[in-house]
Amino acid sequence: MDLFSAPDTLQPIPIDDGELSFLSQLALPAPNDVILQRLLEEIDWKEETIFVWGKEQKQPRLSAWYGEAAYTYSRRLFTPLPFTPLLAELKTIVEGVTGHRFNSVLLNCYRNERDSVGFHSDDEPELGPTPAIASLTFGTTRTFILKHKTLPKTVKIDLTDGSLLLMAGMLQRHWKHGINKETKERGVRVNLTFRLIA
Ligand SMILES: O=C(O)CCC(=O)C(=O)O
Numbered sequence: 001m002d003l004f005s006a007p008d009t010l011q012p013i014p015i016d017d018g019e020l021s022f023l024s025q026l027a028l029p030a031p032n033d034v035i036l037q038r039l040l041e042e043i044d045w046k047e048e049t050i051f052v053w054g055k056e057q058k059q060p061r062l063s064a065w066y067g068e069a070a071y072t073y074s075r076r077l078f079t080p081l082p083f084t085p086l087l088a089e090l091k092t093i094v095e096g097v098t099g100h101r102f103n104s105v106l107l108n109c110y111r112n113e114r115d116s117v118g119f120h121s122d123d124e125p126e127l128g129p130t131p132a133i134a135s136l137t138f139g140t141t142r143t144f145i146l147k148h149k150t151l152p153k154t155v156k157i158d159l160t161d162g163s164l165l166l167m168a169g170m171l172q173r174h175w176k177h178g179i180n181k182e183t184k185e186r187g188v189r190v191n192l193t194f195r196l197i198a
Pocket residue numbers: 106108117122135144159177178179191193
């Protein structure tokens with residue numbers, strides 16, 4: 001893609017019952033691979049456990065929370081770490097491009113093809129009824145799958161290195177999203193979802 005055809009603003013992705021927009025390469029202060037390495041080294045990655053049907057299980061990925069407000073997830077209260085300079089810089093850039101304000105970020109690290117995130121909606125009450133969630137990806141491309149909750153509709157988006165996806169409006173109310181495990185060998189991927197928690 002040449003410099004003059006690559007858009008530098010989010011482009012809408014047509015979808016029913018919600019708002020979705022995508023930018024294939026966010027303008028960043030350093031190359032994607034440099035930011036990826038810094039995130040892998042600087043972030044306090046944890047292999048969290050969650051309760052599934054009353055049984056404790058390891059999440060199939062590493063994760064970390066940074067931000068200003070505590071957050072509940074899978075019925076557990078998480079106290080975030082304060083933003084690092086890099087995360088604060090990325091937040092400011094993402095706020096500028098999306099026009100939304102954020103005060104927390106959930107980071108997920110998919111170590112290889114066996115890591116995944118189950119289908120869910122980011123619909124916790126503290127996010128409000130129509131949350132804007134900005135998803136920034138570094139590293140290996142994985143396919144982000146959206147499934148409508150009541151209609152037989154599926155949307156698949158390849159989240160490529162340096163891309164930004166904005167979910168907004170009624171999307172979390174009407175759709176679930178997730179990332180499946182794959183069989184083909186995959187390298188590491190880091191995803192940051194910026195959120196505004198009340
Ligand atoms: O890794 C992704 O692209 C999605 C992560 C996600 O859905 C979440 O953190 O809520």
